[in-house]
Amino acid sequence: AQKITQTQPGMFVQEKEAVTLDCTYDTSDPSYGLFWYKQPSSGEMIFLIYQGSYDQQNATEGRYSLNFQKARKSANLVISASQLGDSAMYFCAMREVNTDKLIFGTGTRLQVFP
Amino acid sequence: EPEVTQTPSHQVTQMGQEVILRCVPISNHLYFYWYRQILGQKVEFLVSFYNNEISEKSEIFDDQFSVERPDGSNFTLKIRSTKLEDSAMYFCASSEGRGSNQPQHFGDGTRLSIL
Numbered sequence: 001a002q003k004i005t006q007t008q009p010g011m012f013v014q015e016k017e018a019v020t021l022d023c024t025y026d027t028s029d030p031s032y033g034l035f036w037y038k039q040p041s042s043g044e045m046i047f048l049i050y051q052g053s054y055d056q057q058n059a060t061e062g063r064y065s066l067n068f069q070k071a072r073k074s075a076n077l078v079i080s081a082s083q084l085g086d087s088a089m090y091f092c093a094m095r096e097v098n099t100d101k102l103i104f105g106t107g108t109r110l111q112v113f114p
Numbered sequence: 115e116p117e118v119t120q121t122p123s124h125q126v127t128q129m130g131q132e133v134i135l136r137c138v139p140i141s142n143h144l145y146f147y148w149y150r151q152i153l154g155q156k157v158e159f160l161v162s163f164y165n166n167e168i169s170e171k172s173e174i175f176d177d178q179f180s181v182e183r184p185d186g187s188n189f190t191l192k193i194r195s196t197k198l199e200d201s202a203m204y205f206c207a208s209s210e211g212r213g214s215n216q217p218q219h220f221g222d223g224t225r226l227s228i229l
Contacts, residue, residue, distance in 0.1 A: 033214035045157070045205055045220035052215050091157065095214045100147065100162035100170040102218055107156070 003027065004092050004105035011110050013082045020067070021077045021108045023092030029053075031097040034075040036066070039089040039107070048090075051075055082112045116140045118221035120206050126227045127196055135191045135224045137206030146189045147207040147218055148181065150174070157205070163189065164212070193226075201228045 005024045013019035025034065036048040051059045051066045059066040067076040079086055089109050093102040119138040127133045139146050148160040161171040163181055180192045189208075193200055203225050207218040 031214055033216075035217060037220070042222075043203060043225070044222040045207075047217045047219055050215065050217050093157075095216075095218075097214045100145070100212065101159035101172065102149075102157075103159070104157040 003103045004094055006092055006105035006108050008108045009106070011108055013079075013110065013112055015084060015112055015114050016081055018078060018080045019082055019110065021079070021090050021092075021110065022074070023076055023105060024072070024074045025092070025094050026073060027094065027096055029096040029098070033095045034066070034068070035093045035095070035102065036064070036075075036077045037091045037093060037104075038086075039091060041088070045091075049077070079110075084112050084114065086110060087112045116142075118206055118208055118219055120204075120221035120224050122224060123222065124225045124227070126229060129198060129228050130195055132192065132194050133196055133226065135193075135204050135206075135226070137189045137191070137221055138187050139189055139206065139208030140210075140219060141187070143208035143210050143219075145169075145209045145212055145216075145218075146181075146183070147209075148191045149205045149207065149220075150202040151205065151223075152199075152202045160191075196226075196228045198228050201226060 032053045034051045038046045049061045049064045063080045065078045089107045091107045092105045146163045151157045161175045162169045203223045205223045207220045209216040209218045
């Protein structure tokens with residue numbers, strides 16, 4: 001069974017608008033971490049934001065925020081005021097408490113147009 | 115800002131040859147990882163390393179693969195007898211701690227092409 005599901009293979013957004021990238025996850029562990037990474041066309045993986053399963057508040061990092069709905073097992077990334085440089089693949093990932101590995105979703109390709 | 119450094123950025127190797135991918139993790143990080151991403155596919159975990167030994171490995175990480183920390187700064191992935199299907203982007207990552215709240219910071223990757 002998929003542990004991380006990203007249902008949007010591609011998204012378009014106009015510059016300066018906000019966009020939400022969806023991520024749902026599946027785990028039976030009560031303690032886990034959720035992460036978002038950005039992968040530009042050059043290939044590197046850039047850590048964006050983290051949300052812990054016990055965190056009461058949604059994580060925010062600059063223009064990135066995470067809409068964490070624990071009961072729905074969703075951890076959507078919200079990018080506000082999109083910029084052309086935000087065009088990239090975005091990966092949602094999860095790490096359960098008793099494992100070292102990050103489990104990645106299939107990614108969403110975001111394209112920001114002027 | 116400190117970063118994970120990987121060399122080379124692109125490696126082209128003949129099938130059957132051995133290849134060593136190199137990584138310099140962030141200096142105060144204690145946990146190291148290798149992942150791979152076959153073109154157009156998900157990022158997949160290969161192995162984690164702590165205190166000079168493997169702490170976890172995936173089913174992909176078979177006898178063809180090995181990791182080593184030969185000195186205080188480098189962390190290497192060796193692939194013996196390479197196959198066409200080993201062609202992928204290989205990412206090294208490091209983290210300060212091991213908990214599920216610890217972000218893993220990735221390098222820029224090495225693109226491995228097997229001919």
